[in-house]
Amino acid sequence: MKLYQGMGPNSYRVRIFLKEKGIDVPMQEIDLMTAEHKAPDFLKLNSLGQIPVLELDDGTIITESVAICRYIEETHPEPPLFGTDAVSRAKVEMWNRRAELVIFATIGNVPLHSDELFKDRLTQFPAFAETERLAVPKKWAWLDRELADGRPFLAGDNFSIADITAGVCGWLGEVFGMEIPDSLGNVRRWNERVRSRPSWNV
Ligand SMILES: N[C@@H](CCC(=O)N[C@@H](CS)C(=O)NCC(=O)O)C(=O)O
The missing domain is CATH 3.40.30.10 (Glutaredoxin)
Known part of the structure; x- marks a missing residue:
């Protein structure tokens, strides 16, 4: 492999x-x-x-x-990162999709439409990059409201691929000057919980 x-x-x-x-x-x-x-x-x-x-x-x-x-x-089924039963698998899928479609796509559009690296990949619209940059805090605010129920991870009690996808968005946002707003305590605590895992140092 x-x-x-x-x-x-x-x-x-x-x-x-x-x-x-x-x-x-x-x-x-x-x-x-x-x-x-x-x-x-x-x-x-x-x-x-x-x-x-x-x-x-x-x-x-x-x-x-x-x-x-x-x-x-x-x-390599252990530890399970895609859920373990019908409900948890569906929730992991749901949250991984939401992380990709709502957060990853918005943050990703900023470099895609403004960074030199992507100028040959697509027709860039720098104004779109700016509207997406402005939308990022709203996407994190949505997640903050979701996490207000106190669950430790996006799909519930267990760490999953959904946390990896959304956590990588936190990292990508920082790289391009879009930090998670200080006011969003639930997301900031979740981000810290996820990104302090030893697996992130790779
Ligand atoms: N949907 C693909 C996206 C892969 C992707 O966009 N990779 C980026 C690096 S993070 C890349 O290769 N970009 C170069 C390009 O698209 O020209 C996946 O989930 O793996």
Whole structure:
């Protein structure tokens, strides 16, 4: 098995997931700054030219961070990070989707539409980046209201992939000057709880 990965939130969430599982996977660093992910050899692995990519020993290629994590979950079930029964699995899916669609997408649009690194990937609209930047505190405020019920993790009592996805958003926001507002105590406590785990130092 080999993980092609590098900088950015998606590789980061897979590395955190592997660390939570206690698994060592050989990794190959793909340099986004030199556009290694758009080189013909890499496009044979992922036609979208994105990282991370997991290559299995039989040559099977799995892309998409959550699909990679699901494969790891199936092959290494402990500790469970996708829930354990019908309700908890559904809640983890629900919160992972919400973290991706509501928070990750909003924060991600800021660099996507303003950073030099993405200028060839899409037509950038810097004004859209700014409206998304302004929307970020509102997204965290929504999560703060959700977490007001006192649950320790997004999907309930147990740490899951949803916390990894949303926690990586906290990290990405900091990288681009969008810290979680001080006034949002529930989210700040959750963020501290999640990101102080040893798995985040990868
Ligand atoms: N949906 C994919 C997104 C992968 C992705 O966008 N990766 C970024 C790095 S975090 C990338 O490779 N960006 C380069 C590009 O899109 O050109 C996933 O969940 O893995």
